[in-house]
Amino acid sequence: MKKENISDAVIRRLPRYYRHLNELCSRGVVRISSHSLGQEMSITASQIRQDFSCFGEFGQQGYGYNVEELKAEIGHILGVDNDHHLIMIGVGNLGHALLQNFPFSQCGFTVDAAFDVSPAVIGTAVNGVPICSMSELDTFIQSHSVDVVVLTIPQTVAQDTADHLISLGVKGFWNFTNIELSSQVPDVQFENIHFADSLLTLSYRIANR
Amino acid sequence: MKKENISDAVIRRLPRYYRHLNELCSRGVVRISSHSLGQEMSITASQIRQDFSCFGEFGQQGYGYNVEELKAEIGHILGVDNDHHLIMIGVGNLGHALLQNFPFSQCGFTVDAAFDVSPAVIGTAVNGVPICSMSELDTFIQSHSVDVVVLTIPQTVAQDTADHLISLGVKGFWNFTNIELSSQVPDVQFENIHFADSLLTLSYRIANR
The missing domain is CATH 3.40.50.720 (NAD(P)-binding Rossmann-like Domain)
Structure with a gap:
């Protein structure tokens, strides 16, 4: 999962994604498109897809992101399970x-x-x-x-x-x-x-x- | 001085510029090029010139920026003299x-x-x-x-x-x-x-x- 040369701007957006995904979870949202996530966060959908592509493939064409899974993935990237x-x-x-x-x-x-x-x-x-x-x-x-x-x-x-x-x-x-x-x-x-x-x-x- | 459609990313860099210019002032630095400022702040020189161009013309070709003047300009844009x-x-x-x-x-x-x-x-x-x-x-x-x-x-x-x-x-x-x-x-x-x-x-x- 470790990638080289990920920009500071991308890294600083990761905790924001994590925070918003936590909120979506607590609101009971099961899946979300990059478009809707972008609207909630004032980020373009293409920026979101580009950011996530630094770390692998998370979404599914036509389905969007599974909120719980994406939260876990980004939490893992951020090290929240590292103790x-x-x-x-x-x-x-x-x-x-x-x-x-x-x-x-x-x-x-x-x-x-x-x-x-x-x-x-x-x-x-x-x-x-x-x-x-x-x-x-x-x-x-x-x-x-x-x-x-x-x-x-x-x-x-x-x-x-x-x-x-x-x-x-x-x-x-x-x-x-x-x-x-x-x-x-x-x-x-x-x-x-x-x-x-x-x-x-x-x-x-x-x-x- | 007010401009439309300045991105959130540019606005969030302004306080960082202001902080670094304050530091340069306190170190007695009189002028600085966009290249040197960029190195100190891990921002490219072209990004810096582009950011500042949203608000007017601050530097001088071949001379760079007068630190004290630029600090005052950015402070003014940020409203530090607004009370x-x-x-x-x-x-x-x-x-x-x-x-x-x-x-x-x-x-x-x-x-x-x-x-x-x-x-x-x-x-x-x-x-x-x-x-x-x-x-x-x-x-x-x-x-x-x-x-x-x-x-x-x-x-x-x-x-x-x-x-x-x-x-x-x-x-x-x-x-x-x-x-x-x-x-x-x-x-x-x-x-x-x-x-x-x-x-x-x-x-x-x-x-x-």
């Missing part, structure tokens, strides 16, 4: 919000632990996730498989923390610090959440409607 | 995190008030923003100009709250509820933050590197 392991660094307001509300398990992630410097939270648990001291971090990483670290720490310590984690072998970062992190180490992946990009898109739309 | 007014509904962990850390003013937004149902926060202020009771919401909206409402409320009340706000004339929503909101009312804009799309993109990348 990735994740830890969080920084359990402030944003960290708390994610631990309490974000459906990590539905995305294929198990949150094994969270780390913070504040004695007020160390030793507690949020939604079943133990909050540990930062002094325990290195030992934890050396003795566990950690696929992704969620960074919900202050900007001032973001790059240093990432560099240290990379030196310990961490390769995946979900970065909420609003700092563009980088590394010379091959295969390290940073996924940055930029809230401002979203608000500025809205700003453009309300100014130009 | 939009915003209120927040729901001041839980995520609401607190945004009020404390998100640079609303740098995006051209003034946060006038936040609203919650919890007596523990009503009457307090977070980063200078007063937290009011939900019972004061309707009067507030009727007596203030509100361009955008940030929804950081539970999913179960998201659509009802949005419908009520739309009936009061609100047209812009920055939606963190992870529910796809919709409305039949013309010109209402929903900008949805889907954290899961981001984590699933990372999941794909770590599975396929």
Whole structure:
């Protein structure tokens, strides 16, 4: 199933397809044409067929897509059945919000632990996730498989923390610090959440409607 | 400056350009070619020139772009100098995190008030923003100009709250509820933050590197 040279734009549309297919499932829709799916998502039918063709043959001429099957296929491509392991660094307001509300398990992630410097939270648990001291971090990483670290720490310590984690072998970062992190180490992946990009898109739309 | 039929993909690249130009400014870069900007952002130079051409002529053949000027132009297109007014509904962990850390003013937004149902926060202020009771919401909206409402409320009340706000004339929503909101009312804009799309993109990348 692994393909080379799939563009970033295609990869970023996959989770949107997955989300819409989940919605269709919960609405009881059994099958859908690329045309109808496109209308719901404001994507052309040909774009949808082209995107899916990067990963194999999913639809059936004249029938369309079986919603449940397509959801499972795209979920598989995205790795939701992979059981990735994740830890969080920084359990402030944003960290708390994610631990309490974000459906990590539905995305294929198990949150094994969270780390913070504040004695007020160390030793507690949020939604079943133990909050540990930062002094325990290195030992934890050396003795566990950690696929992704969620960074919900202050900007001032973001790059240093990432560099240290990379030196310990961490390769995946979900970065909420609003700092563009980088590394010379091959295969390290940073996924940055930029809230401002979203608000500025809205700003453009309300100014130009 | 307003243009018709600018694609969603172009609009979504504008905040990324703006962010990178801000970075270039802070690094003291005075001018940059579309080629170099493209390399930094993993976008082709021709894509960049095509995107900018939707809004006018910014560069100069053989010189490239003046970073400070281009940043100001794109900021203007995005509306960062518009002084939009915003209120927040729901001041839980995520609401607190945004009020404390998100640079609303740098995006051209003034946060006038936040609203919650919890007596523990009503009457307090977070980063200078007063937290009011939900019972004061309707009067507030009727007596203030509100361009955008940030929804950081539970999913179960998201659509009802949005419908009520739309009936009061609100047209812009920055939606963190992870529910796809919709409305039949013309010109209402929903900008949805889907954290899961981001984590699933990372999941794909770590599975396929």
